[in-house]
Amino acid sequence: MADLVWLHEDALRRTHPVFVAADYERGSDTQPVFIWDVDYFGENDIGLKRQHFIYETLVEMGAEIHAGSMHDILPRLVAARGVTRVLVPATPNPNMLRRYGQIRRALSDIAFDMVDDTPFATLSKPADLGRFFRYWNKARKSAMRPHGG
Amino acid sequence: MDHIAKLSGQQPCTPSPIEGGRVAAEKALTAINPAAYAATRNFLDGAVTRLSPYIRQGILSLDEVRNHALSIEPDQKKVEKFVQELAWRDYWQRVYVAHPERIWNDVETYKTGFDASEYETDLPDDISTGQTGVACIDHFIGTMLETGYLHNHARMYVASYVVHWRRIRWQAGARWFLQNLLDGDPASNNLSWQWVASTFSNKPYIFNLENVAKYTGHEVNTRFADNRVLGYSYEQLNELLFPNLAHMAGDQHG
Numbered sequence: 250m251a252d253l254v255w256l257h258e259d260a261l262r263r264t265h266p267v268f269v270a271a272d273y274e275r276g277s278d279t280q281p282v283f284i285w286d287v288d289y290f291g292e293n294d295i296g297l298k299r300q301h302f303i304y305e306t307l308v309e310m311g312a313e314i315h316a317g318s319m320h321d322i323l324p325r326l327v328a329a330r331g332v333t334r335v336l337v338p339a340t341p342n343p344n345m346l347r348r349y350g351q352i353r354r355a356l357s358d359i360a361f362d363m364v365d366d367t368p369f370a371t372l373s374k375p376a377d378l379g380r381f382f383r384y385w386n387k388a389r390k391s392a393m394r395p396h397g398g
Numbered sequence: 399m400d401h402i403a404k405l406s407g408q409q410p411c412t413p414s415p416i417e418g419g420r421v422a423a424e425k426a427l428t429a430i431n432p433a434a435y436a437a438t439r440n441f442l443d444g445a446v447t448r449l450s451p452y453i454r455q456g457i458l459s460l461d462e463v464r465n466h467a468l469s470i471e472p473d474q475k476k477v478e479k480f481v482q483e484l485a486w487r488d489y490w491q492r493v494y495v496a497h498p499e500r501i502w503n504d505v506e507t508y509k510t511g512f513d514a515s516e517y518e519t520d521l522p523d524d525i526s527t528g529q530t531g532v533a534c535i536d537h538f539i540g541t542m543l544e545t546g547y548l549h550n551h552a553r554m555y556v557a558s559y560v561v562h563w564r565r566i567r568w569q570a571g572a573r574w575f576l577q578n579l580l581d582g583d584p585a586s587n588n589l590s591w592q593w594v595a596s597t598f599s600n601k602p603y604i605f606n607l608e609n610v611a612k613y614t615g616h617e618v619n620t621r622f623a624d625n626r627v628l629g630y631s632y633e634q635l636n637e638l639l640f641p642n643l644a645h646m647a648g649d650q651h652g
């Protein structure tokens with residue numbers, strides 16, 4: 250099984266659980282991939298200063314940067330490298346989720362997994378998100394403990 | 399920068415002085431002082447962390463930042479304010495996951511006495527370029543355009559000026575902030591704009607010149623002659639800005 254870690258701008262670090270989920274033992278590529286998709290940047294209002302900041306981060310973490318559309322680049326990389334599973338850090342961003350869903354449907358014989366980040370606070374019941382302090386009153390205890398535990 | 403601009407088909411600009419990468423992020427994390435933060439965070443020169451570009455891009459997780467804060471301050475009570483501010487981000491992210499439509503739509507109606515249709519939809523050039531003629535607001539806008547970062551209190555001032563003094567819909571200001579901030583985040587940014595606007599809070603956030611002078615240092619021009627539209631009491635501002643409403647209180651930090 251060859252895994253490929255596909256990063257986006259919400260999760261640019263090696264300590265993200267997506268790297269724990271990737272099965273590097275079996276010869277998966279340890280270099281994560283970032284697709285420099287200018288249409289996506291435009292849709293998400295990511296300006297040039299921030300692009301520069303993201304680029305510096307990617308270079309430092311040794312990520313592969315591929316310029317082009319996510320819809321073109323990802324299937325090409327998957328085919329060229331015999332990837333069997335694509336791992337992506339979880340994101341709430343609908344623009345990323347839409348692309349993820351479309352590419353996943355197009356590559357139906359490949360496994361896709363979204364991997365959650367480590368939680369900040371764990372709530373026993375679904376949070377009341379009506380106002381911050383309703384959430385905080387329930388989250389405080391967990392948030393004030395190391396690892397939210 | 400030239401390489402990035404070419405990749406993105408745009409004219410190069412000056413990069414932010416805030417460096418990307420995990421090494422710079424860890425350096426900034428090591429420098430935090432949660433106890434001093436609690437006492438001074440509302441002041442422009444207070445002990446705020448400037449971690450937001452790293453947290454927003456996931457270079458540091460909220461979990462890592464909280465764990466570090468707890469580990470360096472033996473008195474956990476002194477860390478609570480800082481952890482609570484981190485929790486604001488967690489809260490906005492949870493709203494984003496549960497209700498993605500709230501990012502660009504009014505969560506509630508404006509509590510300003512005006513209907514959404516009475517607000518302009520486009521951001522005028524004098525605002526986007528920082529040439530409004532209100533000295534402190536222009537100073538804050540200039541800082542954001544130059545560095546890609548702005549202190550929380552200054553973000554509140556600028557957002558309030560845009561929505562309540564200029565009567566422009568929060569969406570126009572939110573998009574402009576997203577495009578210019580290194581930490582531009584759909585949830586933290588847009589929902590904070592809605593908080594200021596009163597479409598996701600119980601009342602509009604306003605401030606006055608006295609409040610700006612209290613929280614900023616000498617580098618910000620807070621002379622009345624250069625900031626006339628802000629130089630009123632809260633009572634006067636409420637009457638001027640929200641003539642359809644009865645009296646309200648002003649800056650929560652004041």
Ligand SMILES: Cc1cc2nc3c(=O)[nH]c(=O)nc-3n(C[C@H](O)[C@H](O)[C@H](O)COP(=O)(O)OP(=O)(O)OC[C@H]3O[C@@H](n4cnc5c(N)ncnc54)[C@H](O)[C@@H]3O)c2cc1C
Nearest residue numbers: 446447448449450483486487550553581582583586587590
């Ligand atoms: C109009 C407006 C727009 C904003 N836009 C953004 C944005 O695009 N991205 C963003 O990350 N924050 C945004 N904020 C929240 C806050 O202003 C910034 O997170 C903070 O100023 C970043 O500076 P700092 O890292 O020095 O914060 P510190 O005060 O040192 O706080 C530490 C961390 O806690 C989190 N945090 C603190 N306060 C808040 C808050 N009120 N809401 C959410 N997270 C918070 C941030 O991750 C921050 O890095 C906005 C606030 C307003 C009023």
